[in-house]
């Protein structure tokens with residue numbers, strides 16, 4: 001699955017079946033039957049996604065960072081839109097935003113990430129850039145048996161990628177990108193990096209604080225210089 005399935009908008013009717021390939025081997029009627037059967041094929045999540053309809057980097061963004069996303073089966077258009085909008089709203093304070101430029105189908109044997117080895121194994125998919133974002137059916141904690149996680153930023157050597165459960169709240173991608181840009185967890189009330197449950201402030205008032213932004217800027221510059229993330 002090294003090649004992107006999609007780099008532009010794909011009409012949902014464009015299905016993976018290609019009966020024309022068989023026309024030299026099958027009678028014409030059978031070819032027509034295969035074509036009809038193919039029209040009944042449900043599109044994969046990657047094919048059904050309208051890439052052009054996802055949020056893009058605002059025009060004035062100084063650093064428009066590219067993402068490639070792996071999707072499990074299902075319709076993820078609204079979920080992706082919320083995650084990207086929230087992340088870009090928060091990243092604006094450092095002049096950054098993210099934009100999906102490649103969409104892949106998550107292989108069936110990677111839908112559930114239960115063990116550390118499976119987190120590592122995701123790194124075999126695709127290349128280091130654009131930044132990899134794996135959306136999975138289930139993400140289990142690596143230390144506490146039975147506990148599900150919403151997201152994790154995973155590192156192997158010099159590489160980094162984001163793994164997110166498709167049950168994650170809209171703020172999780174922003175939080176994980178904070179980790180990608182060097183931030184640890186925080187105890188500041190308004191920080192999106194603060195994981196502690198609290199009644200105030202409400203989640204929509206969370207973001208990257210003035211104290212966190214200098215480290216994010218420095219890490220961003222370093223990652224860009226090293227070619228570990230890339231700009232559009």
Ligand SMILES: [Zn+2]
Nearest residue numbers: 175179185195
């Ligand atoms: Zn975290």
